[in-house]
Amino acid sequence: MVLSVAAITIARGGLLCLVLLLRSRSLALSAASSSFRLSHCFSSLPSAPLSFIGERFDWGLYSFWRQGNLLTRLKTKKHHSGNTAEFKPPHSGRVRLSQTGDSENDSGISEMSSAPSASILWFRKGLRLHDNYALLEACKEVKHVFPIFILDPWFIEPSNVGIVRYNFLLECLADLDSSLRARHNSRLIVLRGQPSKVFEKILSDPSFLCLDKPVSKICFEKDTEPYALKRDKQIIEMAKAKGVQCHDLHGHTLFDLDLLMDHCNYNVPMQYGSFNQLIEKVGLPAKPLEEPKEIPPPPPSFLSRVENEFPLPSLEDEDIKKKYEEELKDYKHPALTGGEAHGLEILEKVTKQENWVAQFEKPQTSPVAFKPASTTKLSAYMKFGAVSSRRFFHAVRAINLKKPGHSKPPGSLLGQLLFREQFYLVSYGVPNFDKMKGNPKCKQIDWDDNPEFLSAWAEARTGYPWIDAIMTQLRKEGWIHHLARHSVACFLTRGDLYCSWEDGAKIFDRYLIDADWALNNANWQWLSASCFFYQFFRVYSPVAFGKKYDKEGKYVRHFLTVLKNMPTEFIYEPWKAPKAVQERAGCVVGRDYPKPIVDHDVIHKKNLDRMKAAYDRQKGISSGGGGGGAAAAPAAAAGVSKGVKRASPPAAAAAPAAKGRKQREKEESESEESEYEEEEDGDSDYERGGKGKKGKGKKQKSPAKKGSTPEKRNTGGGGNAKKTMQKEETTSSSARGGAKKKGIAPAPPSSSSKASGASSKKGPAAAEEKKKSPAAKAKAK
DNA sequence: AAACGCGTTGCATCG
DNA sequence: ACGATGCAACGCGTT
Numbered sequence A: 001m002v003l004s005v006a007a008i009t010i011a012r013g014g015l016l017c018l019v020l021l022l023r024s025r026s027l028a029l030s031a032a033s034s035s036f037r038l039s040h041c042f043s044s045l046p047s048a049p050l051s052f053i054g055e056r057f058d059w060g061l062y063s064f065w066r067q068g069n070l071l072t073r074l075k076t077k078k079h080h081s082g083n084t085a086e087f088k089p090p091h092s093g094r095v096r097l098s099q100t101g102d103s104e105n106d107s108g109i110s111e112m113s114s115a116p117s118a119s120i121l122w123f124r125k126g127l128r129l130h131d132n133y134a135l136l137e138a139c140k141e142v143k144h145v146f147p148i149f150i151l152d153p154w155f156i157e158p159s160n161v162g163i164v165r166y167n168f169l170l171e172c173l174a175d176l177d178s179s180l181r182a183r184h185n186s187r188l189i190v191l192r193g194q195p196s197k198v199f200e201k202i203l204s205d206p207s208f209l210c211l212d213k214p215v216s217k218i219c220f221e222k223d224t225e226p227y228a229l230k231r232d233k234q235i236i237e238m239a240k241a242k243g244v245q246c247h248d249l250h251g252h253t254l255f256d257l258d259l260l261m262d263h264c265n266y267n268v269p270m271q272y273g274s275f276n277q278l279i280e281k282v283g284l285p286a287k288p289l290e291e292p293k294e295i296p297p298p299p300p301s302f303l304s305r306v307e308n309e310f311p312l313p314s315l316e317d318e319d320i321k322k323k324y325e326e327e328l329k330d331y332k333h334p335a336l337t338g339g340e341a342h343g344l345e346i347l348e349k350v351t352k353q354e355n356w357v358a359q360f361e362k363p364q365t366s367p368v369a370f371k372p373a374s375t376t377k378l379s380a381y382m383k384f385g386a387v388s389s390r391r392f393f394h395a396v397r398a399i400n401l402k403k404p405g406h407s408k409p410p411g412s413l414l415g416q417l418l419f420r421e422q423f424y425l426v427s428y429g430v431p432n433f434d435k436m437k438g439n440p441k442c443k444q445i446d447w448d449d450n451p452e453f454l455s456a457w458a459e460a461r462t463g464y465p466w467i468d469a470i471m472t473q474l475r476k477e478g479w480i481h482h483l484a485r486h487s488v489a490c491f492l493t494r495g496d497l498y499c500s501w502e503d504g505a506k507i508f509d510r511y512l513i514d515a516d517w518a519l520n521n522a523n524w525q526w527l528s529a530s531c532f533f534y535q536f537f538r539v540y541s542p543v544a545f546g547k548k549y550d551k552e553g554k555y556v557r558h559f560l561t562v563l564k565n566m567p568t569e570f571i572y573e574p575w576k577a578p579k580a581v582q583e584r585a586g587c588v589v590g591r592d593y594p595k596p597i598v599d600h601d602v603i604h605k606k607n608l609d610r611m612k613a614a615y616d617r618q619k620g621i622s623s624g625g626g627g628g629g630a631a632a633a634p635a636a637a638a639g640v641s642k643g644v645k646r647a648s649p650p651a652a653a654a655a656p657a658a659k660g661r662k663q664r665e666k667e668e669s670e671s672e673e674s675e676y677e678e679e680e681d682g683d684s685d686y687e688r689g690g691k692g693k694k695g696k697g698k699k700q701k702s703p704a705k706k707g708s709t710p711e712k713r714n715t716g717g718g719g720n721a722k723k724t725m726q727k728e729e730t731t732s733s734s735a736r737g738g739a740k741k742k743g744i745a746p747a748p749p750s751s752s753s754k755a756s757g758a759s760s761k762k763g764p765a766a767a768e769e770k771k772k773s774p775a776a777k778a779k780a781k
Numbered sequence B: 001a002a003a004c005g006c007g008t009t010g011c012a013t014c015g
Numbered sequence C: 001a002c003g004a005t006g007c008a009a010c011g012c013g014t015t
Helices: A002-011 A015-031 A059-075 A082-087 A103-114 A133-139 A163-184 A195-204 A226-241 A257-263 A272-282 A300-309 A318-323 A325-329 A340-352 A354-359 A379-384 A389-402 A413-429 A451-458 A465-477 A482-495 A501-511 A517-527 A544-549 A554-559 A579-585 A600-619 A625-637 A661-668 A764-771 A773-780
Strands: A118-123 A144-151 A189-192 A217-221 A245-249
Touching: A118 A133, A133 A144, A133 A217, A133 A245, A144 A163, A163 A340, A163 A379, A195 A226, A217 A226, A226 A245, A257 A272, A257 A413, A272 A413, A318 A325, A340 A354, A340 A379, A340 A389, A354 A389, A389 A413, A413 A517, A451 A465, A451 A482, A451 A501, A465 A482, A465 A501, A465 A544, A465 A554, A482 A501, A482 A517, A482 A544, A482 A600, A501 A517, A544 A554
Parallel strands: A118 A144, A118 A217, A144 A189, A217 A245
Antiparallel strands: none
16 A cells, blocks of 8 residues: 555656556456446455545545556557558557557467468447448458357346347347348357356367367457456456457447547546547547448358357247246337347438438437437447447538538537547546445435335336336336436436435336446436536426426326326326316326325425535535534435335346345445537537637527528427437336335325416427427527 | 636526 | 526536
8 A cells, every 4th residue: 555655656657667556456356356237347446455445535546546447458458550550440549459469479479360260250239330340350361250249148137137128139139140141141150158158168169160270369349348348358368368369449439438548648527528628639530431341251161050059049038038027028129129220220310301410409309209209219229339429420420511500519419429428438437437435426425225215216106297107118118318317317316215326327227228337327427416417406396397398298198097187287296186186087196196205395405405415525514513414304304214125026127126225235245328519610620519609698509500591490200309318217017006105295185286287289299399499499580 | 726617408487 | 488587506627
């Protein structure tokens, strides 16, 4: 420790000593056990010498560790300037081939590569053939490319991955296989098991692949999630030991995250503005590349075995039928079909609506549009890498270049892609990013451990129709609009239930098709005012917010059919309806639909005090009297139950939700969205909206310009905006279950309230219209 | 270095 | 219907 501290002071400049330290760091890393989700690599550091886990956090050490951790990675890679020439990723002096060899065995490798025979293209994310650096590398100078996917047992675990996302993955794989067959006379080879075991087999026994000598290289797309980093490290080391080259090339994000790390000196920008500055230094993302014309197939002797020995997985597989038995009972294929082909089709459809693309403003899209959605719904394809982010970026940019009044970041489509990029970068640079404790950037807040509240939220029985409808859509379709994610995330955390954002993130992770580790955790921290966003007094109302978009409650009626006959006046607050009205509607609150689990008007104010106290505590200012007491008292007032029964692990689906955070911690002991924007004439590559512009009187709405350009309002039939975040929900029957909440009883039936909202004038189309408002507004004017 | 500007999408009220 | 205002006031980043 002493040593490290000393070293740190020197570290800023001198890398040498850094490397030394690092060494121990990385050892600790590899030794630590992590675990299942693509998540706990960093968290496995607790036992490491630098203890930044826990209450006290030493920034000096942290920054040292951060550099060390990343630099270690870099050090292990050789910068082979030479062999990436053809498809040099952007800014590529720095392309890091993680060549396995170090200087000594470089010679060995080059000998091998002089007579290259076969390569392995390992698909993980990046489930596409276009714009795929790893694929291009795999094709270089070899006779055979073995395109493989390894079905990691981790992924087939109902508690981790819902059936909807699992099926999306299967469709991505099937699509890859079909493209490989149709265009390259090849196949996707699906192997089962732990990746390290699979590679052990492949690398030690050439005959397994019908080869007479081992493959010469393994190529894959870099993945910065903790689980992946750990997994890949193993593979890289194994390959190195066997004298096989390993190329992990970037490609999932617009830029190589290691390159961005270099540019920000390992000090990741936490604010959008500073991230923008970083991006501007780096320039534009590389232009997307095409699918290679030829992908040399495996030898015929091997191909003939694929069908029987390495078949594509399917929902019909016995183990799947068994594991997902519960969920499969009422499984219906969601609107989204996985696969590169479908993803590109959607992208094409979207980009044909040039005006819509150029005018896209995320805040203008609607959370209640579901058929069709108001956004692109490309997030799931982005998550799996079925569509290249660079391709998306440049397709949008090309449109913007033609449309002078186009929207700009952060609200634009390109802005969304930039947020995605930033969240990836931050998730890469911040330790314990999926946790509050040990996460140096995350506000430490005294969230309650309340499994009952958590379950009610996850299972759509909060008694707030807006919240429950959203959670039902999540469960059913694996997708909800970005703003809907905001609503329910705020409700679960700082707004109403005061449960930890980690709990919500886990549930979203399970149910969202587009669940992406980096984006999901970032967004949950954002919404809970734990990181990125701190105006905790801006609380979403579980009543007003939905009403703003959907006065008649069509969305609610669609997803909560029990409420379908509730008068519009009470659709967002059914408990306020007179008993007779409830009877007539066939929905008696407390019998057919739960009573509100908390009284929002009361609880959100108390929570606000708790947030304030938590912030103050962080400042070291123990929020004296009022605050201190406030922190604990509200919990009691809220009826936060104490010895709640830990929900028994009921349906597999409900299990994750039911488990309390603390319990989990004990047991374990141990991310769409974005799109952005563009430049006007080619001057600046990234025009930040808002920031640099001075003359904004108030809100500069970029749409202002829209007025000037005639084409604006394109109406494009359906879409509005898209964008999504990630989150999830649980299954379970929805509304029923009486409200057993113990929390604050909500306002009794028929209390005050207003009966407004009756105006129902617009149909769905109208709603959509509204969304596009910027254009419409401009026009109107 | 204290002060200020700003922040991807809050709400209720008023005009 | 829409925009402006007050609400009570956050941290970050820059100056």
